[in-house]
Amino acid sequence: MSAVNAATVALVEPVSPSPTLAPAPPLLDAESRKWLQSLRATDATGEDAIARLHALLLRATRFEVARRRRTLPHLRGDELEDIATEAADDALMSVLRRLDDFRGASRFTTWAYKFALLEAAVKLRKRAWQGREVPLEPEGWGLFSSVGLEPDAEVEQSELLETLQSAIAHVLTSHQRHMLVALALNGVPIDVLAERLNTNRGALYKTLHDARRKLRTHVQERGLALDNEEKR
Amino acid sequence: MMERPNLTQALGRLLGPAGPELGCDECFDQLDRYVEFELAGQDADAAIPGLRAHLEGCPACREEHESLRALVGGEQLL
Numbered sequence: 001m002s003a004v005n006a007a008t009v010a011l012v013e014p015v016s017p018s019p020t021l022a023p024a025p026p027l028l029d030a031e032s033r034k035w036l037q038s039l040r041a042t043d044a045t046g047e048d049a050i051a052r053l054h055a056l057l058l059r060a061t062r063f064e065v066a067r068r069r070r071t072l073p074h075l076r077g078d079e080l081e082d083i084a085t086e087a088a089d090d091a092l093m094s095v096l097r098r099l100d101d102f103r104g105a106s107r108f109t110t111w112a113y114k115f116a117l118l119e120a121a122v123k124l125r126k127r128a129w130q131g132r133e134v135p136l137e138p139e140g141w142g143l144f145s146s147v148g149l150e151p152d153a154e155v156e157q158s159e160l161l162e163t164l165q166s167a168i169a170h171v172l173t174s175h176q177r178h179m180l181v182a183l184a185l186n187g188v189p190i191d192v193l194a195e196r197l198n199t200n201r202g203a204l205y206k207t208l209h210d211a212r213r214k215l216r217t218h219v220q221e222r223g224l225a226l227d228n229e230e231k232r
Numbered sequence: 233m234m235e236r237p238n239l240t241q242a243l244g245r246l247l248g249p250a251g252p253e254l255g256c257d258e259c260f261d262q263l264d265r266y267v268e269f270e271l272a273g274q275d276a277d278a279a280i281p282g283l284r285a286h287l288e289g290c291p292a293c294r295e296e297h298e299s300l301r302a303l304v305g306g307e308q309l310l
Contacts, residue, residue, distance in 0.1 A: 060303055063299070063302075063303050064299055067299060067302070105264065105265040106264035106265045106267070106268045107264075107268065109304075110264040110267065110268055110300070110304050111264045113264070113300055113303055113304065114260065114263050114264050114296070114300050117296050117299045117300055117303070118260065118296055121292070121295060121296055121299065125292070154239075157239050157240065157243060158239075160243060161239065161242070161243065164243070164246055164247075168246075180246065184245040184246050184248075185242065185245070185246065189291070189292060190256075190290070190291070190292045191292060201256045201257075201292065202255050202256045202257045205255055205256045205289075205290060206255060208248070208289075209248065209253070209255075209289070212246070212247055212248035212289070215246065215247060216247055216248075216250075219247075226247060226250070
């Protein structure tokens with residue numbers, strides 16, 4: 001699975017000091033400890049625990065499918081249920097494979113849920129883009145709406161956009177340009193692009209991050225304001 | 233008729249977050265812990281620096297964070 005198994009980038013940019021890399025707390029809550037013990041049992045207790053875990057994961061994948069249902073209006077209910085079931089099956093394998101990685105930094109069920117949600121989300125994104133071409137070139141620079149902006153702000157942002165447009169064409173590498181345009185401009189989901197390019201989410205995000213850094217540096221060198229964080 | 237993309241949002245997507253951020257794999261590793269901090273009303277951003285910035289820059293991880301928070305938060309209400 002993309003982001004989980006094919007880790008290539010630990011940090012896009014160092015965050016220092018980094019408590020995120022410190023060992024997780026060693027203490028498990030009672031319920032989490034019980035989950036681990038029963039899942040590791042080699043008798044009927046283990047089989048029962050795996051069945052309960054699958055039911056838990058299926059609840060999570062159905063939850064995700066329900067949240068995204070409106071993005072897939074052409075799919076029938078049984079197709080959505082198939083996606084939920086397949087995602088729960090894959091998540092079960094991921095959780096069991098990584099059981100030793102669980103250190104109790106959260107409750108076991110929260111930890112397990114994230115695998116289910118990831119599997120379901122990735123499958124649904126891919127399904128939504130099935131058969132669609134992935135656009136790697138800008139689909140139109142002059143189409144942005146500046147509704148709600150004051151005239152001065154509109155001029156500033158248009159100038160910024162023009163500078164970015166030029167930088168994307170001349171400062172970025174071809175690969176960076178294609179990834180940035182596809183992901184940030186054309187809205188291609190990162191999992192879909194990763195699958196088409198036979199790579200993974202972490203590697204693509206690293207490329208996107210490097211491209212963004214280059215653009216920021218280029219814009220700052222030209223004295224333009226970068227205040228999109230506040231305005232977003 | 234298709235709605236025109238918002239210029240401010242487009243600039244935000246092109247430039248990404250300003251500060252240091254985690255990568256997708258680190259984000260996934262820490263997401264469960266981050267969500268439990270949030271739901272407990274604790275300072276998740278201080279505990280796990282760089283994750284919030286990543287969520288701002290990565291739509292896929294952001295969606296998965298929103299789902300995990302909604303799922304676990306909903307269970308806590310039961």
